[in-house]
Amino acid sequence: MFRIHVPAAGRWPAGAALVVIAGWLFVGAPAKGQAAPPQQAQAAKNPYVLGTDGAVLLNFVKADKTADFEMIMAKLKEALNKSDKPERKQQAAGWKVFKAGEQGAGGTAIYVTVIDPVVKGADYTVSTILAEGFSPAETNDLYKKYADVFGTPAGNLLNLTTLMHMK
Numbered sequence: 001m002f003r004i005h006v007p008a009a010g011r012w013p014a015g016a017a018l019v020v021i022a023g024w025l026f027v028g029a030p031a032k033g034q035a036a037p038p039q040q041a042q043a044a045k046n047p048y049v050l051g052t053d054g055a056v057l058l059n060f061v062k063a064d065k066t067a068d069f070e071m072i073m074a075k076l077k078e079a080l081n082k083s084d085k086p087e088r089k090q091q092a093a094g095w096k097v098f099k100a101g102e103q104g105a106g107g108t109a110i111y112v113t114v115i116d117p118v119v120k121g122a123d124y125t126v127s128t129i130l131a132e133g134f135s136p137a138e139t140n141d142l143y144k145k146y147a148d149v150f151g152t153p154a155g156n157l158l159n160l161t162t163l164m165h166m167k
Helices: 016-027 063-082 088-093 127-135 136-148
Strands: 053-062 095-103 107-116 149-160
Touching: 053 063, 063 088, 063 095, 063 107, 063 127, 063 136, 088 095, 127 136
Parallel strands: none
Antiparallel strands: 053 107, 053 149, 095 107
């Protein structure tokens, strides 16, 4: 028997429960009595190595940590733009961060990252990009702050495929 814990109404942002359930169905609910597959030695795929046309990331940031999040995004921008890697400059060109006027669950601030177009195969992991642009000590300090800014849920990543252009 499988149970799904769903928080009380009003706790998740609109559609979050649907995304969780759809993801569970997409991955495949295990059949009753089916043995779990053996653990595989392969590393999990990095969800921030993007391969679709675009992506949207919703970040739910604690209300008292918005200044830290915005400072880290400014450092991310700096790291992208000072990088010697051409793909980092391409990533910066298609990467925008917005702050929503609405609040998320528990009063969190919602930041919406829009990546269009995606540099296919490029790694968009914030900590990786920061580590490329700053000293290990500074990167460690930034990562500690970054890890502490998120509410619950921390965020949702949506990989997008172009349906049509309206021009």
